[in-house]
Amino acid sequence: MPEAQSPTRKRIVDAATRLFYAEGIGRVSVDAVAEKAGLTKRTLYYHFKSKDDLIAAYLDGRDQPNLKRMAGWFEADQGGVDSKVEAIFANLAVAARHPKWKGCGFLRTAAELASMPGHPAVKVGSRHKSNFEAWLAGALSGHGIEEPEVVAREIVLLIDGSFSIMLIHRNPDYIEAAGRAAATLVRARTPDRD
Structure with missing residues (x-):
């Protein structure tokens, strides 16, 4: 085994x-x-x-479940691609309202290890964020979005920015606002359908 x-x-x-x-x-x-x-x-x-290897394993164990969860929210939404993207944010807001929610474990760990960019856990976090961005770009491309890689990066900035501000204010309204902004970005890059 x-x-x-x-x-x-x-x-x-x-x-x-x-x-x-x-x-x-x-x-x-x-x-x-x-x-x-x-x-x-x-x-x-x-x-x-080492503890460093254990920290990396902790994050590695969260990678695929988190990606699957977000992909599931995207796929389950019955609306257009803008609605599907906004659904990711809406579901994150629901999670953030749970009393045990402590934010994004990847970002929190990276913040604790900010002076150690070569740490194995930072590498796992970087890989996770890159994997999510690549998945999202592929999903957006599959829906005909123009410049899907650019839009995916903008959406990642909105997600991670809202995670950060929610840790400060403890207010999930920020991620809902970010979701509306993300949907607007997606609509702006959706080709006209005649």
Whole structure:
């Protein structure tokens, strides 16, 4: 069985995910993760050579589920492509209204590691954001949007900007406003259909 599928490794990553997301990576010790996972620190270090590797695994474990969730919101919306894009923001606003919501784990981790751009977790976060942008550009292209890569980048700026401001104000209205702006950008690049 590959290490990535090991039940013990999964238990450690699940514990780290709960703690890192709730409290931040700097405030959570390896001891706390081991305790939450119900394992010894030695067992944890058998599966992860450092806390840095554990932080990267935490974010890596959020990558595909987050991408699938946003793609699902896009696909489930019955409106035009502008509505589909706005649906991503509307669903993020619903998530942000949950009392346990702490923002984008990728952005929060990158902020904590701002002085360490080569950190493995920063690389995972960069890959995640690039993957989302590439997926979105492909989805927009499939709906005939002009300059889909440009529009996707603008939408990513709106999403991440609204995540940042919501952490300051704790007000999901910002992401809803960003969603309306994103829908406007999409409509502006939608070719006329005769």
